[in-house]
Amino acid sequence: MELQTQLKSLADKIHQLKDKIETEESTKHAFVLPFINTLGYDTFNPLEVVPEYVADIGIKKGEKVDYAIVQNGEPIMIIECKNWKENLSVHGSQLFRYFHVSKTRFALLTNGIQYQFFTDLDEKNKMDEKPFFEFDITNLKDSAINEVAKFHKSNFDINKILDNASSLKYIKEIRKQIDSEIDNPSPEFVRLFANKVYNGRLTEKVMDEFTELVQKAFGQLIGEKINERLHLALNKEVIIQEKDQIEESEISKVTTTDEELEAYRIIVAILRRKIPVHRIVHRDTQSYFGVLLDDNNRKPLCRLHLNGGKKYIGLFNENKNENRQLIESIDDIYNFEKELLDTVGLYECETN
Template sequence: MELANKLRELSQRIITLKEQIETEEATKTAFVLPFIDLLGYDIFNPTEVIPEFTADIGLKKGEKVDYAIMENSVPILIIECKHWKEDLNTHNSQLFRYFHTSKSRFALLTNGVEYKFFTDLEETNKMDEKPFLEFNITKLKESTINEVVKFHKTKFDVDQIVNNASSLKYSREIKKIFNAQLIEPESDFIRFFSSRVYSGRQTERVLEQFKELVSKSINQLISEKVNDRLHSALNKEEEKLAEESIEQEEKNESKIVTTEEEMEAYRVVVAILRKEISVERIAFRDTQSYFGVLLDDNNRKPLCRFHFNGKTKYIGLFDANKKESREKIENINDIYKFDIVLLKTIKFYKELEVEKVN
């Protein structure tokens, strides 16, 4: 997503430059205007972005808000900016007054690092005291980016944003409250749980005993849920890798052609080894690079390999350490020359089987 990449680039830019930004005007130029620009609005076009937008308040004339984003000559988002070091909580009232005189349904209070979006959910044309969307651009989350996208010029829809703002605002507040309860649970919060598991009187002493238990239990539950999600994600990734491995094997297998010459060589090896083991224990697996003969169809028990794909033919023989050595052969009958070596290989595996039993 292009907007997401631009937001991350701006985030990194702010982290790098902020200590060099010493004034409110510099904050606007370096941080806020690039943010407006990435929302798709032409910051040099006064029909789209008006700096120092007039927002007269009653008898008080000449009041101005830093920027207004316009659509069809009507403001759709007014923006009040502060220096990046300033605490935004002390400036809500100023934007509150501007909002009341503007036709905009949305207001943004920002210092270029922190962003607070407001609307009028609780009373029409009266800005809510609390923002419905709040974030620090240097600590971007995917959920935040998804909300910022809705303010892009190509996506902007007043009704959709307002409808979503309600759930955003109250969801954020609920999260704040719940997080506070996890850190320092209040009596009512503790009583909610203790009354369901403890049948005695809910005295102060009982609530104090449950205080640590409630906090510990909830934090443990959250931790378990996170671990479950991680475990599930890992399992899915493992399943995906396994499926990809199977698909690759199937592709490789489709390229393998077992020749009659390889099968004839295999039959010669079987004729040699059947003196020591039953034929049923001698298996083969053909690959793109070689034809392998195995004991008990086990890749860890190679008996020999045929390398017949090139101009020169080789038989691969194995020692007690399963190290392969290649011997040149002119024709299939030459395999009989290595009967002693092949029978020794069987002997190695038999000795290992005896050791395991003992």
């Protein structure tokens, strides 16, 4: 994902520069403006990203919010920035006032590292006290990246974001409650499980015992779940490595024919219209002559079966399943130009 790469690059930049950034203005230029840019907005276009956006409050004139992202002449999100060293929790009231007088449905409070997104779920045109979505760019989870993507210029849809904002808000609060209960189980939480497994009277002593038991049970359960996922991931990697080793072993036992190399040159001639030649790599095995994208055996472009009684070209669909097509000679490969180019397109889409 391009957005994921850009956000990671910005996070790396923050790690390198933050100790040298002293002011709020420097924070804006070094951290916040690049973030706005990753969302697809032109920070050099004052009709799209407006600095010092005027948000006059009643008789109090000259009030300005740091930035406003504008579409069709109307602000779709206002952004208030603080120095990266500052705690955002003490600055929400200022953004609250700006939100009230603007026509936007979204407000962003950030210090360039923490990002808090607000809207008006509780009362229309009045910014909620708590953000419906927040994240730390230096500790980004995949789920957070998916939510950030919804604010990208190419994806921005007010109604879709608002529909999702309510779920995000409550999921965040529920997670906090679960986390709190795991660390320090409340009597209600302990009683919920004790009633299901204990038939006696829940005296104070019994409740104390079950408080510790519930806490241990959740700790063990979470640990086991983590170990299961790690075990599955490691097993998957071992299988891939073993497959690679088997194929490499097969390669060492094969002899590549002139016909296979000539067929490879035909494939290169077709595919070079879409990708650079250096990305098209052949790998011969005992069973077939493979052509790969980026020398990655998980990105097969085609396979040639030329050493038997009949000749075949193996083409791949979106599920990477091989479909063999009979050919009379290697010149027939030209008949499958569209299929070969389409296969490249599938892998290019995976990386975007």
